[in-house]
Amino acid sequence: xxxxxxxxxxxxxxxxxxxxxxxxxxxxxxxxxxxxxxxxxxxxxxxxxxxxxxxxxxxxxxxxxxxxxxxxxxxxxxxxxxxxxxxxxxxxxxxxxxxxxxxxxxxxxxxxxxxxxxxxxxxxxxxxxxxxxxxxxxxxxxxxxxxxxxxxxxxxxxxxxxxxxxxxxxxxxxxxxxxxxxxxxxxxxxxxxxxxxxxxxxxxxxxxxxxxxxxxxxxxxxxxxxxxxxxxxxxxxxxxxxxxxxxxxxxxxxxxxxxxxxxxxxxxxxxxxxxxxxxxxxxxxxxxxxxxxxxxxxxxxxxxxxxxxxxxxxxxxxxxxxxxxxxxxxxxxxxxxxxxxxxxxxxxxxxxxxxxxxxxxxxxxxxxxxxxxxxxxxxxxxxxxxxxxxxxxxxxxxxxxxxxxxxxxxxxxxxxxxxxxxxxxxxxxxxxxxxxxxxxxxxxxxxxxxxxxxxxxxxxxxxxxxxxxxxxxxxxxxxx
Amino acid sequence: xxxxxxxxxxxxxxxxxxxxxxxxxxxxxxxxxxxxxxxxxxxxxxxxxxxxxxxxxxxxxxxxxxxxxxxxxxxxxxxxxxxxxxxxxxxxxxxxxxxxxxxxxxxxxxxxxxxxxxxxxxxxxxxxxxxxxxxxxxxxxxxxxxxxxxxxxxxxxxxxxxxxxxxxxxxxxxxxxxxxxxxxxxxxxxxxxxxxxxxxxxxxxxxxxxxxxxxxxxxxxxxxxxxxxxxxxxxxxxxxxxxxxxxxxxxxxxxxx
Numbered sequence: 001x002x003x004x005x006x007x008x009x010x011x012x013x014x015x016x017x018x019x020x021x022x023x024x025x026x027x028x029x030x031x032x033x034x035x036x037x038x039x040x041x042x043x044x045x046x047x048x049x050x051x052x053x054x055x056x057x058x059x060x061x062x063x064x065x066x067x068x069x070x071x072x073x074x075x076x077x078x079x080x081x082x083x084x085x086x087x088x089x090x091x092x093x094x095x096x097x098x099x100x101x102x103x104x105x106x107x108x109x110x111x112x113x114x115x116x117x118x119x120x121x122x123x124x125x126x127x128x129x130x131x132x133x134x135x136x137x138x139x140x141x142x143x144x145x146x147x148x149x150x151x152x153x154x155x156x157x158x159x160x161x162x163x164x165x166x167x168x169x170x171x172x173x174x175x176x177x178x179x180x181x182x183x184x185x186x187x188x189x190x191x192x193x194x195x196x197x198x199x200x201x202x203x204x205x206x207x208x209x210x211x212x213x214x215x216x217x218x219x220x221x222x223x224x225x226x227x228x229x230x231x232x233x234x235x236x237x238x239x240x241x242x243x244x245x246x247x248x249x250x251x252x253x254x255x256x257x258x259x260x261x262x263x264x265x266x267x268x269x270x271x272x273x274x275x276x277x278x279x280x281x282x283x284x285x286x287x288x289x290x291x292x293x294x295x296x297x298x299x300x301x302x303x304x305x306x307x308x309x310x311x312x313x314x315x316x317x318x319x320x321x322x323x324x325x326x327x328x329x330x331x332x333x334x335x336x337x338x339x340x341x342x343x344x345x346x347x348x349x350x351x352x353x354x355x356x357x358x359x360x361x362x363x364x365x366x367x368x369x370x371x372x373x374x375x376x377x378x379x380x381x382x383x384x385x386x387x388x389x390x391x392x393x394x395x396x397x398x399x400x401x402x403x404x405x406x407x408x409x410x411x412x413x414x415x416x417x418x419x420x421x422x423x424x425x426x427x428x429x430x431x432x433x434x435x436x437x438x439x440x441x442x443x444x445x446x447x448x449x450x451x452x453x454x455x456x457x458x459x460x461x462x463x464x465x466x467x468x469x470x471x472x473x474x475x476x477x478x479x480x
Numbered sequence: 481x482x483x484x485x486x487x488x489x490x491x492x493x494x495x496x497x498x499x500x501x502x503x504x505x506x507x508x509x510x511x512x513x514x515x516x517x518x519x520x521x522x523x524x525x526x527x528x529x530x531x532x533x534x535x536x537x538x539x540x541x542x543x544x545x546x547x548x549x550x551x552x553x554x555x556x557x558x559x560x561x562x563x564x565x566x567x568x569x570x571x572x573x574x575x576x577x578x579x580x581x582x583x584x585x586x587x588x589x590x591x592x593x594x595x596x597x598x599x600x601x602x603x604x605x606x607x608x609x610x611x612x613x614x615x616x617x618x619x620x621x622x623x624x625x626x627x628x629x630x631x632x633x634x635x636x637x638x639x640x641x642x643x644x645x646x647x648x649x650x651x652x653x654x655x656x657x658x659x660x661x662x663x664x665x666x667x668x669x670x671x672x673x674x675x676x677x678x679x680x681x682x683x684x685x686x687x688x689x690x691x692x693x694x695x696x697x698x699x700x701x702x703x704x705x706x707x708x709x710x711x712x713x714x715x716x717x718x719x720x721x722x723x724x725x726x727x728x729x730x731x732x733x734x735x736x737x
Contacts, residue, residue, distance in 0.1 A: 427531060428568040432622075435528055435564075436578070436638060437556035437585035446581065450572025450621065 015307075018243030018273055021108040021213050025132070027086035032079055034058060037186055040085050044155045047162060057175045057185030064179045070341040071370040071402055072310050074247070074284065082249060084187045086132040086214040105131060108211065126151055128192045128208040130221055135190045140204065148197040149233075151206055154222055157193035164195060168226055172255040172292050172318070180312075181288040184220045184253045191221035191252070196231040196262070205460055207236040212272070212283065218249040225255070227262035227297075234265040234460055239307070243273050245281045247309060256291030256299055260321065263298045264291065267459050268315075269467055271474075272307035277365070279337025282309025289313065295321030295350070302458045304467045305332040305340060306474040314372065316345035319353035319384075326355040329455040331467075333474055334367030334399070343373035343404075348381035348414065357388040360452050363399035370402040377414035384414040392422040393451050395444065445472040481506045481677045482646055487538035488702075489526045496522040498702035499538070504646075507674040511688055511713060512681045514699035515721040520681045521565060523699070524650040527679075528562040529555050542646065557589035561644035565651040567631040570622040575634065578622045579604060579641050586642055607640040610670060612663050629660035636667035647671065647678045653687035665690030685717040700725050 028036060037058055041051040066077075088102060108131070126140035128151065135153030144151050150161065158165050175185045192208040212219045227233050239250075250272060258264050266289075275282025285308035291299040301315040317326030328344035346355035361369035375386045392401035407416050425447050433443030449456070449468055456464045482504040489497040496519045504510050514520050526533045527540065529552035540547040547555060570578065580600055587594055595603065608615050611633040623631045632652055639647055652664055668678065668691050680687060688696075688710065696712040697704045698721070705724050706712065 426568065428566075429570050431528075431530055431552065432564065432568050432570070433578075433582075434552040435556050435562050436582035436642070437553050437589070438581055439553050439585070442581070442585075446573050446577070447570055450570055453572040 015243055015273055017240035017271060021104060023088050023102065023104045023213075025086055025088055025214050027214055027217060028083050030081050030083045032082070032084060032187070036084055040187060040189065043085065043087075044158070046155075046158055049162070049166065050158050053170070053175070054186050054188075057182050058187075060176045061179070061182035061186055064176070064182055066179050070312050070372070071368070071404075072312060072339040072341050074310055074339075077249060077284070079183075083214070083217040084220070085189060086217040088131060105129075108213075126204050126206050128153060128206075130190055130192070130208060130210045130219075132189075132212060132214050132217055132219060135192070138192075144203070144206075147200055147203055149200065149202055150193065150195040152193055154188070154191045154193045154224060157224070161193070161195070164226065165193075165224075168255070168257055169224055170255075172257060172290050173253050173288050178288060180251045180286040181253050184222060184251050184288070187218075188220045188222040188253065191223040192225075192237075193223070194225040194233060194235065196227045196233045198228045199230045200228075201231065202233040205234050205236060207238065210237065210239040212240075212248060212250065218251060220250075221252045223252070223254045224257075225264060225266070226257045227259060227264050229259045230261040231259075232263045234267070236267040236269070236460060238269045238271070240271050240273070243276075243281065247275075247282060247284055249284045249286065250308075252287045252289075254287070254289040254315075256289075258291060258293045258297035258299050258324075260294045261296040262294070263300075265300045265460075266291070266302070266315070268301075268303040268305070269459075269470060270303065270305045270307050270311070271470060273309075274307045274336060274338050275309040277336050279309065279366075282338070283307065284309060285311045285313060287311075287313040289315035290318065290345075291316070291326075292318045292320055293324035293326060293353075296323050297321060298325040298327070300325075300327040300329070300458070301344065302327075302329040302455065303331070303342075304452075304455070304459070304470065305330070305342060306470055308340075309338060311338075311340040311342050313342045314344055316347065317355065318347045318349065319355065319381075320349050321353075322350040323352045324350055325353070327458075328355075328357045328359070328373075329458040330359045331362070331452045331455045331471070332360070332369055332371075333362045333364070333471065334369040335364040335474065336367060337365070338367045339370075340368070341370040341372055343371045345374040346376070346386060348375075348377045348384040348386070351380065351382040351384070353381055353384045355384075355386045357386070357390075358454055359388075359390045360455055361390070361392045361401055362395065362448055362451070363392065363401050364395035366398050368400045368402070370404065372404045372406075374406040374408070375416055375418075377409040377411050377416065379410045381411045382413050384411065386414075386416045388416075388418045390418075390420040391451065392420075393448065394422065394424045395448075481508075481543060482679075483539075483541040485539050485541075487523075487526070487540060488536045489522060490534050490536055491522060491532060495536070496702055497526065500699075500702065500704060502679075502697060502704065504677045504679060506677055507672075508695065509672070509678040509680065509691065509693045511693040511696045511710075512679060512699050512704075513683065513685075513696060513713065513716055515725070516683070518699045519702040520683075520699055521650055522702075524562055524648045524679075524681055527555075527648055528552060528560065553585070556642075556644075557586050559645035561639050561642060561647050563632075563635040563639060563647070563649040563652045565654065567623050567635050569624050569626075571624050573622050574619055575622055575637075576604065576618045579618075579638065582638070583641060604641065607637055610640055611637045611667050613637060628655045629657060632656060633660060633663055633667075636664050640667055640671065643671070643676075645676055647676070648681070649678065650681045651683060652680075653682055653684065661687065662690060685713045688713045698724055
């Protein structure tokens, strides 16, 4: 079997999370205007300030243009053909405990490998479940409250903690930041809210699991994490969607605030439906993620991106305070006809700020993988340092890898290092593995896992294994 | 053990092996020598089942099985091992992980019980010592940043771990200093047994100073042009290959080891 045959076979693999949950939904008619926004806000019993914020965002969004600088191609999106709110009927009266949650929803999460019963969950992981536009349930809430940690859906936080929402929502990603984030501000449905009080080390991993289920709906989730002075939290999000022929839009915004001396570790395992071999269907994943670091604070983004037809995402850190640290570790896989344009921005404002960027792009099939990153050393960033390493791995001969690093240094004492490599899973490597009795599929997954090792080791332990497996499943058929 | 009859093979439509015959019996060590471009590496690649090497005629029987119909990994699991002329690097995949995966694939196929983690580590440490590699090498990526000599010794380490029945060594001695050469030879000698055979492909005689072959074959232009005992290697060292390239010798087909 020739190398290209081998690889072609390996690429045509299935998508395990592609099933549809058959459940009665309440979904808005497609279309977007002020009325829809008022209806979303009313659904959530939001206070007036929130509605005004949404309407303001909508007005700004109307004046904005769709960005076209990313290295991705897709047809124009008709924003009036999307439904902006969809929730399971059974969630009408928000369930207070797991016993009240629709069993069909529980089965959905079980099928995805996320048991919700607290005794059955991964030890020490609290989970918030977001299904289409609503949060289904958040586990371990009471236990977390004992140490003062607030972990709930954003909708709940808007009502229960308006002072924190007023102060921090939109403080890192302003309303008019970009086209998709402005749209999110106007129509955001649900997401997670986390507050870690001063000096508290969050006693367990927090995680949110996002599931898109309904057809023709967009998911616009929004997450806000505030780590007060000297606190620590590790948070993980996972995402899946059914296999459908239509493209669906996912436009999320994530804001992280790390106050003085705080640390936030944010990990993502993104496995939205990627579309089929010919690029039909799949999620458009247009996401804005950004964190701000105050003095001595640290924010670390780790992402494993295997899904989505198109990924457009740059988790960034504003290093505002002196001695603050930003990290970005990324594995992005583009196979079949997937397109990924992802990377990070490290904005160094404070003195002695440090940032590390490790990006591993894997392209297979006809996939196109782009790293786009900005390292900006401001005039005040005395003694700031950055280290960037971008590695691309190509599998087969029809895929593409691109790297667009932007470096701006306005301070002569700042040090910026950039390393980049491009390599191929070579016939020699495959043959070595085969000659030692290892079948080619296993060999490719081993080689790719080895390539990603420096990123996987940044993931929380339980998820590092999951990420490795996910990559294995995604690569199934890339080599046969 | 291994019976190659009238083997013809092409690479990029060019015929490299032109009717090759060799028979290797259990316990024997055969050396195949020949000038550059005579088809030595093609032979090892054909036997191991590499892509782009196409056999056009002839048969290869390994323990009675038609080797040419098996996928490369199946050949390995049956006990065919190839030590590479240029061992490649697999960054990020630790030697330990690689050896363990490989050994498990072989043992599963051979219906042998899998080693426990403790047993495996013990074995790996033991074999490392034999090839004079520090056990730290087990944690490093496969051949990642290894020197030429370390890569070759790492290949021999794999051979010692997997305990194949047929060991093909493709110019394993090339580029080695004398110490590394001795280590490689020790590794080979440690594995010599009545039910294991070796085919040493080499350009020079020097490896044969340390590993005494039972038979030496001279490969010229895709055919075995002369076979003999270990004294033939010394003769080649002295006289070179040119006297055999003139075509005055018997054609290969009439020679059997």
